[in-house]
Every structure is written in structure tokens, then in C-alpha cells.
Amino acid sequence: MYKFKINRYVIPLGLCLAVTGCKIPQIIPVAQNKAVPGSYGFGTATLNSSAVEWHSFFTDKNLVNLIDTALKNNQELQITLQELEIAKNEVQIKKGALLPTVGIRAGAGLEKVGRYTSQGAGDASTEIAPGKETPDPLGDFTIGAYANWEVDIWKKLRTAKKAALTRYLSTVEGKNFLLTNLIAEVANSYYELQALDNQLAIVKENIGLQKSAMDIVKVQKEAARTTELAVQKFQAEVFKSQSLEFELMQKIRETENRINLLLGRYPQEIIRDKTGFLSLSPVIVHTGIPSQLLANRPDVKQAELDLAAAKLDVKVARAEFYPSFDISAGLGFQAFKPSYLFRTPESLLYSIAGDLAAPLINRNAIKAEFKSANARQLQAMYNYERTILNAYLEVSTGLSSISNLEKNYDLKTKQVDALNKSIEASNDLFRSARADYFEVLMTQRDALEAKLELIETKKDQLTAVTHVYRDLGGGWK
Known part of the structure; x- marks a missing residue:
């Protein structure tokens, strides 16, 4: 089953690269x-x-x-x-x-969503501690590092x-x-x-x-x-x-x-x-x-x-x-309340993603x-x-x-x-x-x-x- 899933993505990608590669002009010496x-x-x-x-x-x-x-x-x-x-x-x-671009990011925000929305209803049903709902309006505090890198293939x-x-x-x-x-x-x-x-x-x-x-x-x-x-x-x-x-x-x-x-x-x-x-x-x-x-x-x-x-x-x-291949990653802490910001692993935030893009049309x-x-x-x-x-x-x-x-x-x-x-x-x-x-x-x-x-x-x-x-x-x- 895993092999099928991999082929499902790799084969179309290979076809795209083949299409783009076959029309690349040659360098005139x-x-x-x-x-x-x-x-x-x-x-x-x-x-x-x-x-x-x-x-x-x-x-x-x-x-x-x-x-x-x-x-x-x-x-x-x-x-x-x-x-x-x-x-x-x-x-x-x-x-x-x-070289990779590495930076530090810190931010703070406040958000109030409608009560009768899917996000508002979901927030109301979430309890951080017994008998305590998610605060309203909702805060957002973030601190972490991020990196971007274009791999020079x-x-x-x-x-x-x-x-x-x-x-x-x-x-x-x-x-x-x-x-x-x-x-x-x-x-x-x-x-x-x-x-x-x-x-x-x-x-x-x-x-x-x-x-x-x-x-x-x-x-x-x-x-x-x-x-x-x-x-x-x-x-x-x-x-x-x-x-x-x-x-x-x-x-x-x-x-x-x-x-x-x-x-x-x-x-x-x-x-x-x-x-x-x-x-x-x-x-x-x-x-x-x-x-x-x-x-x-x-x-x-x-x-x-x-x-x-x-x-x-x-x-x-x-x-x-x-095609160009970009890698982006992030690591840090995120919470809606400053006192929760460094509580791990609950407030731990990390991400990594790869992006392969090629001009086609x-x-x-x-x-x-x-x-x-x-x-x-x-x-x-x-x-x-x-x-x-x-x-x-x-x-x-x-x-x-x-x-x-x-x-x-x-x-x-x-x-x-x-x-x-x-x-x-x-x-x-x-x-x-x-x-x-x-x-x-x-x-x-x-x-x-x-x-x-x-x-x-x-x-x-x-x-x-x-x-x-x-x-x-x-x-x-």
C-alpha cells in the first residue's frame, strides 16, 4: 500500500520533469x-x-x-x-x-471569532483544565526560529x-x-x-x-x-x-x-x-x-x-x-497565554516542508x-x-x-x-x-x-x- 502511494506522487512528478527537461535549449559554444x-x-x-x-x-x-x-x-x-x-x-x-537563511521570530496577537462559527464552537468545547474553557478573546504568543534553504541541485x-x-x-x-x-x-x-x-x-x-x-x-x-x-x-x-x-x-x-x-x-x-x-x-x-x-x-x-x-x-x-527545490523548517513555542508558552511538549511547535517546483507553461x-x-x-x-x-x-x-x-x-x-x-x-x-x-x-x-x-x-x-x-x-x- 505504501509503495502505491509513493508511485502515485512520484510518477506524475517525473512526467512533469520530463516535459520540462525535453524542451530546455542547448548552450551555444x-x-x-x-x-x-x-x-x-x-x-x-x-x-x-x-x-x-x-x-x-x-x-x-x-x-x-x-x-x-x-x-x-x-x-x-x-x-x-x-x-x-x-x-x-x-x-x-x-x-x-x-547557505540556509535562519532567523528568529517573536510575536503576539489577539483574536475574537464569532461564537456561532465552527472555530468559535470548537474553541468553546476545549478545556485546558477541568472547568476552564479556552479564553475569549483568544491570545496568540509565539517565539521560535525558522530556516529557508534553496538546495542548489x-x-x-x-x-x-x-x-x-x-x-x-x-x-x-x-x-x-x-x-x-x-x-x-x-x-x-x-x-x-x-x-x-x-x-x-x-x-x-x-x-x-x-x-x-x-x-x-x-x-x-x-x-x-x-x-x-x-x-x-x-x-x-x-x-x-x-x-x-x-x-x-x-x-x-x-x-x-x-x-x-x-x-x-x-x-x-x-x-x-x-x-x-x-x-x-x-x-x-x-x-x-x-x-x-x-x-x-x-x-x-x-x-x-x-x-x-x-x-x-x-x-x-x-x-x-x-525545477527548484526549497526546504523550510521552523522550531519554537506557541500558546494563547504567556504562562503556557514554555510548557512542553504542549506548547512545542515545529515544522519542516520541502517544495519542488518547475516551470511548465x-x-x-x-x-x-x-x-x-x-x-x-x-x-x-x-x-x-x-x-x-x-x-x-x-x-x-x-x-x-x-x-x-x-x-x-x-x-x-x-x-x-x-x-x-x-x-x-x-x-x-x-x-x-x-x-x-x-x-x-x-x-x-x-x-x-x-x-x-x-x-x-x-x-x-x-x-x-x-x-x-x-x-x-x-x-x-
Whole structure:
């Protein structure tokens, strides 16, 4: 007889599970493509500058101090650190879902039922002691413990916890990626500030040369060797250079404030070396091989972890098609009168129940969530492939930039040397009336532009090296 009763419940339950199980969609396997070219086209040495710590890579003490301050005070970095805490707490939340929920409950109540009801008639016939009826109205006093637990049969909760842990590790890599960009941004802004300082010094020097030439023109005008047109042309050129001087001063202030923002502080002067900028030699960067990007670039590792988490999300969404098994239990004391509350076994209360539930009809919401999880998995895969491609192209572009800027700087240095000599020659010729004022003006203008471009090229050289160091994954270790 007992066997018949068990089969009466188990067989329908098995049929329900079979119906639900036969329509569960399969997970589409997604393979991540890690293939990268064997080299950047500039050699295949395994030595990699990303292993060099940032305070060793940058040798300027003022710059090192600025970066150190930025790593301590930058608000964006502090926000990212709080995101790390949020991700860590999410792991604890998912971990807690695996354990039973246990709580304590206490309550008191009062109930008055109708006398001519089934409950009222039953209460009147109950005697706790000879000659004493159940009190009316009826009290209800309870104290006890309760527990609820979802048994993780299909590893849904464990997979969700693993996905949360993977996302926490992804957030860590996001923080590391922010570190590399922050260090590079401070360094590039510092080099830009130094370049502006040197450009300003050259403009001021050029204004002095232009005024000297204008004085010569005025003397020649008085001697009737030239006209007012030449005087006004030189005067206009002086005004133009003075205007450029104020433009550079404004750019210096903007760059200083940008650095102060990165350092998380209010405007103040940026301590730096304003001399010897053109004599700075860019650091030699060793790129290693492209496959090292997978381990060194934080954004690549972050994209890989995001893809792993998305795959786990698909498994969690698929587990929703399976039945869930919940267990609930309670233990405590209940009585209608406080003095009876702890009289055992009469006031003892306990319960235990199991609940097995599976989606059978109208599973559209579960199907939609599963499809969305698959779509997010594909998004993560494409993002991972794009991140690897972008990392390779950034390094390749940076290496090409370093090579071309080196050649460009050498040619511009020769151009500036030639124009400096031409300024001396034009001034001598102009004093002896063998050259007109226009030749002097154009020579000075060309020399000024060439000197400013030379400084700009030096800044681009230093910036390109910093970019390659960042693109290789340097700075966060």
C-alpha cells in the first residue's frame, strides 16, 4: 500500500520533469579567438618594457612626484576603488544565497471569532483544565526560529557566485587599466607643459629680435633708406608675436589646471624643469611579442574575464528551466497565554516542508532571459576580439610613430640650424642695404615657426614613448 502511494506522487512528478527537461535549449559554444600576429614588424625580442615599474621608467623626479600624488588623490581612481568594493560585496551576496537563511521570530496577537462559527464552537468545547474553557478573546504568543534553504541541485547558485567572482576580478583589471591611463595622462600633460614653457621662451626671445630689427628699420627710414611700410610691417610682426605670447601663457595655465585635476587638488603651480627640454632623450622601449599583450594589458584581461562571466550567466539562465527545490523548517513555542508558552511538549511547535517546483507553461520570460544571456555572451566575445585587435594596432601605430618622429626631429633640427644662420645673414645684408625688409621678416617668421615645431616634435617623441609604454600594459604593476 505504501509503495502505491509513493508511485502515485512520484510518477506524475517525473512526467512533469520530463516535459520540462525535453524542451530546455542547448548552450551555444563560443570560442574566444586569441590569435595575434607573431610580431609588430619591428623585431621579435621577448624583452618587454611593460615589466618596468613606472617610477623606474620615468626618470624626472618632478614627474614621479606628480604621478605619485595622482595615484593617491585622483577622484576617478577613488570611484573605481569603490566599484571594487561593490563587486566584492556582490560576491558575498551570491555566496550567501548558497547557505540556509535562519532567523528568529517573536510575536503576539489577539483574536475574537464569532461564537456561532465552527472555530468559535470548537474553541468553546476545549478545556485546558477541568472547568476552564479556552479564553475569549483568544491570545496568540509565539517565539521560535525558522530556516529557508534553496538546495542548489543544478549548481545555479554556485555558478552565479562564480560569475560574480569573475566580474570582481574584471573590476580589478579595470582599475589596473585606469592606473596605466592615469600615469600616461599625467606624463603627457607634464611634457606638454614643458614644451609650452620652452615655446614661450622662444617667442619672448623672438620678440626681442623683432624689436631690434624694427629699431634698425626706423633708423633706415630716418636716413631715407626705407619707407614707413617697412616700419609698420615690423611693428605688426611684433604685435603678432606678443599675441602668441599670451596664447601660450593661457595654454600653460590650462595645462597646469588639467594636471591639478588629475592630482585631485585645487590650482597651484606645477613644479617642473623649464630648461633643457630639447636635450631630453626618449626612453628606448622594448615591445616583446604581441602574444604578451594577453597577459600584460589590463583591458585585454578585463575583456577576457567579462567573456568568462557572460558564459557563466548563460549557464545560470539555462538552469532556470530546471525545477527548484526549497526546504523550510521552523522550531519554537506557541500558546494563547504567556504562562503556557514554555510548557512542553504542549506548547512545542515545529515544522519542516520541502517544495519542488518547475516551470511548465508560459516560460516565455525564462526563454527571453536565456536568449538575452546568449546575446550578451556574443557581445562579450566580440568585445574581447576587438580589444585584442585594438591593443595590437595601438602598439604597432606607436612604434611607427616613434620611428618616424625620430627622423622628423633630426630633419627639423637641421632646418632650425639653417634658419638660424639665415637670420644672421639676412640681418647683415639688411644693414648693408643688400636685402630688403621683407626678406628679414620672412626669415624671422620661418625661424620662429621651425623652432616651435621642433619643440612640438620633441614633445610628440616623449608622448609617443609614453603611449607605447601604456599600450604594452606598463604602469599598473
